[in-house]
Amino acid sequence: MAQRSRPQAPTSPPSDILRLDAFVNAVYLPHVKMRKRSWRVDERITRQRLSPVFGARRLDGILRGEVENWLHGLAAQGLSPATCNRNLAVFKSVCSLAMLHGVLPAGQSPCAGVRAFKTHWQRERCLNLAEARRLMRALERSPCPAAAAIRLLLLTGARKSEILRARWENVRLDQRLLTVPLSKSGRPRHILLSDEAVAVIRALPRAPGCPWLFPGHAPGKPLSDVFLFWSALRRGLGLADMRIHDLRHSFASFLVNAGHSLYEVQKLLGHSDPRTTMRYAHLGQAALLSAAQVVSGFLSVKNG
Numbered sequence: 001m002a003q004r005s006r007p008q009a010p011t012s013p014p015s016d017i018l019r020l021d022a023f024v025n026a027v028y029l030p031h032v033k034m035r036k037r038s039w040r041v042d043e044r045i046t047r048q049r050l051s052p053v054f055g056a057r058r059l060d061g062i063l064r065g066e067v068e069n070w071l072h073g074l075a076a077q078g079l080s081p082a083t084c085n086r087n088l089a090v091f092k093s094v095c096s097l098a099m100l101h102g103v104l105p106a107g108q109s110p111c112a113g114v115r116a117f118k119t120h121w122q123r124e125r126c127l128n129l130a131e132a133r134r135l136m137r138a139l140e141r142s143p144c145p146a147a148a149a150i151r152l153l154l155l156t157g158a159r160k161s162e163i164l165r166a167r168w169e170n171v172r173l174d175q176r177l178l179t180v181p182l183s184k185s186g187r188p189r190h191i192l193l194s195d196e197a198v199a200v201i202r203a204l205p206r207a208p209g210c211p212w213l214f215p216g217h218a219p220g221k222p223l224s225d226v227f228l229f230w231s232a233l234r235r236g237l238g239l240a241d242m243r244i245h246d247l248r249h250s251f252a253s254f255l256v257n258a259g260h261s262l263y264e265v266q267k268l269l270g271h272s273d274p275r276t277t278m279r280y281a282h283l284g285q286a287a288l289l290s291a292a293q294v295v296s297g298f299l300s301v302k303n304g
Contacts, residue, residue, distance in 0.1 A: 020062075020094070021055035023103055028094050037182075045090045049074065059098050062110040067091065071114060081117035088116055125242055127154075127250040134237060146229035148200055149214050153244065155197040157251030157269050160244050162191065164223050166213045168206065173198055180270075189270045252277075 017023045024046045032039040053070055054062055067088075074084045088111065095109035127135065132154065139147045152163050162180045170179040176193045178201075183189035193201070204213055214223035226244070234242050252265050266277040 017101075018058045018060070018103060019055070020057055020059055021051055023059060023098055023101075024050070024094060027101060027103075028097055031097060032093075041086070042090050042093070045087050046094070049087045050091060050094070059095065059104050059110070060108070064110050064113060067110050067114050071117075075117065081119045085116040085119065088114060125246045125249070126253040127239075127242065127246070129254075131237075131239060132250060132254075135233075135239065138233060138237060142233075144229055145204075145214050145223060146226040147233075148204060149223065149226055150230060150233075150244075150247070151200050152197055153247045154251060155194055155200065156191050157248050158191050159248065159270075160226070162189075164214055164226070167211045168213060169211065171201060171213070173201065183270055187272075191270075192268065 017026050028046070029039070029043055032042050036042065054066075071084055071088055074087055075081070079087075092109065092111040092114075095104060095111050098104040099106055099109060136151065136154065139151045149163050152158065153160065156163070156178070158178075158180075162178075162183070166178055166180075170181065171177075172179070173193070176198060178191040178193060180189040180191065201213065207215060212222040215221075216223045218224075230244055234240055248269065252269060255265050255268065256262070262274070262277050262281060265271075266274050269277065271277045
């Protein structure tokens with residue numbers, strides 16, 4: 001009579017992935033590279049925020065209190081609540097995947113119960129016309145490639161990643177277009193180029209064999225960030241509260257205040273959902289009030 005086979009005991013995870021750095025490099029980053037277009041954010045957070053504190057630690061030896069202290073330490077360094085929360089979210093994702101791989105016992109994530117900070121909605125900062133012109137003059141005087149990239153951000157309303165990862169093969173100056181093959185919406189997007197934007201691109205040096213409009217310091221890579229240049233520039237101009245993404249808001253505000261429709265703003269910014277563009281609706285109230293006044297003028301008894 002055939003003997004029944006005994007159920008096999010679950011295998012233990014390899015010992016070389018029990019520590020956070022090893023697990024992130026061997027398992028987590030390959031996992032998110034296949035599933036998240038923003039995987040570089042995860043890579044940066046794990047490298048800059050998690051590794052220095054927990055990199056050499058076994059995941060199953062990290063305590064919840066240590067995660068709490070780490071999170072409050074980020075806030076003490078001056079990181080905003082939203083930025084702290086993004087760091088915590090990545091840590092939680094690492095631990096969730098570790099449980100799936102048996103590196104952490106089920107239900108024993110050290111991040112469990114660690115609450116994110118409350119965030120408050122903040123008014124979007126937009127440049128006024130005088131500030132924008134002062135900024136453009138400063139950018140035009142700078143020979144730094146980051147200055148040209150920031151000029152394009154303000155002139156096109158594009159996202160930072162769309163400009164920094166732009167390739168020469170996707171530039172059609174004859175059609176005044178910069179094509180983003182895969183945009184945030186998952187579809188190609190076409191960025192319209194004004195005369196000034198075309199002039200900025202024409203002035204860019206083009207290195208032989210380099211596909212990027214803005215080559216990075218690492219060979220074969222695009223410029224990864226402009227934060228250091230931008231941080232020094234904005235403080236020197238008295239614009240310390242301006243973020244890079246606020247340049248996109250400024251582009252939209254100039255359009256709406258000039259009387260252009262939200263539909264036009266939606267198309268130029270590449271919003272797939274018109275509800276996203278509605279955040280700028282209040283900027284057009286002056287034009288709408290003027291239009292309403294026209295009807296009032298027609299119906300006024302004084303004109304009867």
